[in-house]
Amino acid sequence: xxxxxxxxxxxxxxxxxxxxxxxxxxxxxxxxxxxxxxxxxxxxxxxxxxxxxxxxxxxxxxxxxxxxxxxxxxxxxxxxxxxxxxxxxxxxxxxxxxxxxxxxxxxxxxxxxxxxxxxxxxxxxxxxxxxxxxxxxxxxxxxxxxxxxxxxxxxxxxxxxxxxxxxxxxxxxxxxxxxxxxxxxxxxxxxxxxxxxxxxxxxxxxxxxxxxxxxxxxxxxxxxxxxxxxxxxxxxxxxxxxxxxxxxxxxxxxxxxxxxxxxxxxxxxxxxxxxxxxxxxxxxxxxxxxxxxxxxxxxxxxxxxxxxxxxxxxxxxxxxxxxxxxxxxxxxxxxxxxxxxxxxxxxxxxxxxxxxxxxxxxxxxxxxxxxxxxxxxxxxxxxxxxxxxxxxxxxxxxxxxxxxxxxxxxxxxxxxxxxxxxxxxxxxxxxxxxxxxxxxxxxxxxxxxxxxxxxxxxxxxxxxxxxxxxxxxxxxxxxxxxxxxxxxxxxxxxxxxxxxxxxxxxxxxxxxxxxxxxxxxxxxxxxxxxxxxxxxxxxxx
Amino acid sequence: xxxxxxxxxxxxxxxxxxxxxxxxxxxxxxxxxxxxxxxxxxxxxxxxxxxxxxxxxxxxxxxxxxxxxxxxxxxxxxxxxxxxxxxxxxxxxxxxxxxxxxxxxxxxxxxxxxxxxxxxxxxxxxxxxxxxxxxxxxxxxxxxxxxxxxxxxxxxxxxxxxxxxxxxxxxxxxxxxxxxxxxxxxxxxxxxxxxxxxxxxxxxxxxxxxxxxxxxxxxxxxxxxxxxxxxxxxxxxxxxxxxxxxxxxxxxxxxxxxxxxxxxxxxxxxx
Ligand code: SF4
Numbered sequence: 001x002x003x004x005x006x007x008x009x010x011x012x013x014x015x016x017x018x019x020x021x022x023x024x025x026x027x028x029x030x031x032x033x034x035x036x037x038x039x040x041x042x043x044x045x046x047x048x049x050x051x052x053x054x055x056x057x058x059x060x061x062x063x064x065x066x067x068x069x070x071x072x073x074x075x076x077x078x079x080x081x082x083x084x085x086x087x088x089x090x091x092x093x094x095x096x097x098x099x100x101x102x103x104x105x106x107x108x109x110x111x112x113x114x115x116x117x118x119x120x121x122x123x124x125x126x127x128x129x130x131x132x133x134x135x136x137x138x139x140x141x142x143x144x145x146x147x148x149x150x151x152x153x154x155x156x157x158x159x160x161x162x163x164x165x166x167x168x169x170x171x172x173x174x175x176x177x178x179x180x181x182x183x184x185x186x187x188x189x190x191x192x193x194x195x196x197x198x199x200x201x202x203x204x205x206x207x208x209x210x211x212x213x214x215x216x217x218x219x220x221x222x223x224x225x226x227x228x229x230x231x232x233x234x235x236x237x238x239x240x241x242x243x244x245x246x247x248x249x250x251x252x253x254x255x256x257x258x259x260x261x262x263x264x265x266x267x268x269x270x271x272x273x274x275x276x277x278x279x280x281x282x283x284x285x286x287x288x289x290x291x292x293x294x295x296x297x298x299x300x301x302x303x304x305x306x307x308x309x310x311x312x313x314x315x316x317x318x319x320x321x322x323x324x325x326x327x328x329x330x331x332x333x334x335x336x337x338x339x340x341x342x343x344x345x346x347x348x349x350x351x352x353x354x355x356x357x358x359x360x361x362x363x364x365x366x367x368x369x370x371x372x373x374x375x376x377x378x379x380x381x382x383x384x385x386x387x388x389x390x391x392x393x394x395x396x397x398x399x400x401x402x403x404x405x406x407x408x409x410x411x412x413x414x415x416x417x418x419x420x421x422x423x424x425x426x427x428x429x430x431x432x433x434x435x436x437x438x439x440x441x442x443x444x445x446x447x448x449x450x451x452x453x454x455x456x457x458x459x460x461x462x463x464x465x466x467x468x469x470x471x472x473x474x475x476x477x478x479x480x481x482x483x484x485x486x487x488x489x490x491x492x493x494x495x496x497x498x499x500x501x502x503x504x505x506x507x508x509x510x511x512x513x514x515x516x517x518x519x520x521x522x523x524x525x526x527x528x529x530x531x532x533x534x535x536x537x538x539x540x541x
Numbered sequence: 542x543x544x545x546x547x548x549x550x551x552x553x554x555x556x557x558x559x560x561x562x563x564x565x566x567x568x569x570x571x572x573x574x575x576x577x578x579x580x581x582x583x584x585x586x587x588x589x590x591x592x593x594x595x596x597x598x599x600x601x602x603x604x605x606x607x608x609x610x611x612x613x614x615x616x617x618x619x620x621x622x623x624x625x626x627x628x629x630x631x632x633x634x635x636x637x638x639x640x641x642x643x644x645x646x647x648x649x650x651x652x653x654x655x656x657x658x659x660x661x662x663x664x665x666x667x668x669x670x671x672x673x674x675x676x677x678x679x680x681x682x683x684x685x686x687x688x689x690x691x692x693x694x695x696x697x698x699x700x701x702x703x704x705x706x707x708x709x710x711x712x713x714x715x716x717x718x719x720x721x722x723x724x725x726x727x728x729x730x731x732x733x734x735x736x737x738x739x740x741x742x743x744x745x746x747x748x749x750x751x752x753x754x755x756x757x758x759x760x761x762x763x764x765x766x767x768x769x770x771x772x773x774x775x776x777x778x779x780x781x782x783x784x785x786x787x788x789x790x791x792x793x794x795x796x797x798x799x800x801x802x803x804x805x806x807x808x809x810x811x812x
C-alpha cells in the first residue's frame with residue numbers, strides 16, 4: 001500500500017474517531033467507514049471533504065431481508081483534484097444505516113452539489129427522504145408514478161406495471177421579467193438524438209436559464225440484473241450504452257473479478273485496454289464530426305463521419321460487432337488478435353492519424369468555424385470541481401483527473417503496462433473540448449500502437465465461478481470515452497446479483513451543461529451540447 | 542474551398558453499392574444463429590443459456606426455437622452447443638414483416654435428431670402493398686423510445702457518405718408531420734410511452750412503423766418491466782421488424798427497402 005494511502009487513511013480515522021467503525025474494503029486499498037448515527041452524515045461528509053476527498057456517487061441498498069434489516073446509503077468518495085499526484089488509488093465508503101419503516105437522512109446537496117441527483121434518485125427508487133434537499137422533485141420516475149411505490153425496494157415486483165398517466169407539467173424554475181420567453185424543447189427532437197426535455201428561459205437569443213429533464217430512457221436495468229448470475233447480467237450491462245459498451249462491460253467484469261478474487265491473464269488485460277482505446281478513438285473522432293455539424297461545417301461533418309465509419313468497420317472485423325460488443329467477458333476476453341487483424345488495425349490507425357491532422361488543420365484555419373467554437377459554452381473550473389465533472393468536460397476546464405491514472409484498470413494497472421499522458425486545457429469552451437479530444441485521440445493512437453508492439457502471450461481468459469462469494473462487494477472505476485464511470489456491485493447470499501449501480505460519466509456531467517449554456521445563445525445550444533457529448537441512456541439506465 | 546474540392550476528388554467515391562451489390566460481413570461477424578439439422582437434439586444448449594430469453598423449448602419438449610426478434614447476437618448459444626448444433630451464421634438480411642417470420646424452429650424427430658419445421662412464409666406481397674401505398678420514396682421520422690443509442694448511431698451512419706441512404710430515396714426528416722412513418726429504436730420506456738403515441742399520431746396516414754433492433758422488435762435484453770413496455774408492438778402496430786443488437790447499417794437498409802417493397806425491384810436492376 002502506498003504511503004499516501006496510509007496517510008490519508010490515518011487522517012480519516014483521526015477525523016471521524018468515536019463516530020464510526022473502520023474496516024478495509026471493498027478493494028485492498030479502500031476504506032469503509034460505518035457511521036454510528038445516520039444524522040452524522042453531513043458532519044462526516046464535511047470531514048472527508050476537509051481531508052481532500054470528493055464525492056463520486058451514492059449507492060442505496062435495500063437490506064431489509066438480511067440479518068441487518070435496514071436500508072443503507074453508501075457515500076463513495078475518492079481523492080479530489082487538490083490531492084498531489086500521483087493520487088492514491090483508493091475509494092472511501094461512508095455507510096449510513098436507515099430504519100426501513102422511516103428511511104430518512106439529512107441532505108448534503110446544498111453543500112455538495114454533486115449529491116443532488118443521487119439523493120433524488122434514491123428518493124424515487126427507494127423512498128428515502130433527504131430532509132432539506134434544495135430541490136426535492138422527482139428525477140427518475142415521471143408522470144403519474146404512484147406514490148409510495150419504490151421500484152428498487154426488494155418487495156417491489158419488477159413485472160408490476162402501474163398505468164401510465166397523461167404527462168403533467170414538470171416543476172421547473174420560472175424566470176420572470178420583461179421579454180423573458182420560455183422555450184420548451186423535446187423530449188423527442190428533430191434529428192437522430194436521444195430523448196430529453198429542455199426548458200430554456202431566454203431574452204432574445206441569449207439563454208438565461210436552462211432546466212433539463214432527463215431519465216426518459218430509464219429502462220430499469222439495475223432492477224433487471226438483480227437475481228441474475230454475473231455471467232448473465234454482463235450482457236445487460238454491456239448494453240446499458242451503445243458507445244460505451246466496452247467501458248461499461250469492463251467495469252462490471254472488473255467488479256465481478258474483484259469479488260471472486262480472479263486474476264485476469266495479462267494478454268487479456270492488454271486486449272481489453274486495446275478495446276478501451278479503440279472505443280475512445282471512434283467516439284472522439286466521431287465527436288469531431290458532430291461538433292463540426294453543430295457549427296454547420298459540413299466538410300468536417302462528412303470527414304468525421306467517414307473516419308468514424310472506418311473505425312467501426314474495424315471494430316466489426318475485430319469483434320464481430322461495430323460497437324465492440326462480444327469481446328470482453330468476465331475473466332478475460334473471448335477473442336484473440338491475429339497477425340492479420342493487427343495489420344488491419346495498423347492500416348486504419350495510419351489513415352485515422354492522417355485524416356485527424358488534416359481535419360484539425362482545416363478547422364484551425366477556418367475563422368468562420370473558430371468564431372462559433374471560441375468562448376461558446378464555457379464551463380468554469382470551479383464549477384466543474386464542485387459538480388464532480390469528469391472526463392473530457394473536466395479536463396477541458398483545467399481539472400486534471402483521469403481514471404486510467406487515478407484508478408488504474410485493465411493493463412494500466414500492470415507494472416509493465418502503458419502509461420497515459422493526461423492532457424488538459426484551460427479555456428473550458430467548445431473549442432477547448434474539441435482540441436482536447438484531438439489530443440486524446442492522438443494519445444489513444446500512441447497507446448494502441450504501444451499495446452500492439454508489446455502484446456504479452458498467454459491465456460485469454462481465467463475461470464470465474466458461476467456463483468460469486470456471498471455478499472461480496474466490487475467497486476471499480478473505468479475511464480470511458482466520456483470520463484470515469486464508477487461501478488458498484490454486490491452478490492446476494494446465493495452468489496447472484498443483489499445490487500448493481502452504475503454512475504456513468506454522463507450522469508456526473510449533465511448538471512454542468514445548463515451552466516455552460518448560460519454563456520451561449522439558443523442557436524448554439526446544439527453545439528454546446530455536442531461538445532459535451534453526454535449520453536442519455538447511461539445516465540437514465 | 543478549392544483545396545476542399547481537390548481533396549474530395551482525391552478521395553473518390555466512398556459510397557457502397559448495397560443493395561445493388563451484395564456485401565459480405567467480416568468473418569467474425571455474428572449474424573443469425575443457425576440450428577444445424579440432423580444433429581442430436583440433446584446437443585442443443587438449454588434455453589437458460591440465452592441472456593435475452595430468445596430461446597424456448599428443449600429439455601423435455603420436442604421442439605426448440607430461437608426468436609430472432611429477441612436475439613442480441615451474443616453467440617453464447619453457439620458456444621454452449623455440442624457438436625456444432627448451433628452456429629453463428631453471417632446472414633444479416635433478417636428484417637421481416639411479422640414476428641412469426643423471425644422464429645427459427647426445429648423439432649426432434651423419431652431418431653432424436655433435429656429436423657427443420659416448415660418456416661412461416663414471409664410476405665413480400667405485403668411489402669408490395671406498402672409500396673403501392675407510399676410510392677417510391679420513404680421519409681421517416683426517428684423516434685427513440687429508450688434505446689441504448691447504438692441503434693440511433695447506426696441510423697446516423699445511414700446518412701454518412703458510405704451508406705448514404707438518400708441515394709435510395711430514403712431520408713430522415715425533422716417533423717413527424719413530414720414523414721411517411723417512424724423508425725423506432727428502444728423498448729418503449731414508461732417515461733416515453735406518451736411521447737411515442739403522440740409522435741405516431743402526428744404522422745399522416747397511411748404510415749408505417751419500423752422497429753429497429755432487438756429492443757424495439759421485442760423488448761430485447763431489457764424485456765418487459767415497471768420501466769419498459771417490452772417492444773414497440775405493445776404500443777403501436779408494427780410493419781417491419783429489423784433484428785440486431787444493433788442491426789448493422791446494411792441490415793437496416795434491407796429492412797427499409799422491405800418496408801417500401803422495393804428490394805426485389807432494386808435487385809433485378811443490378812448489373
Ligand atoms: S446468439 Fe441470440 S439466441 Fe444465441 S444466446 Fe445470444 S441472444 Fe440468445
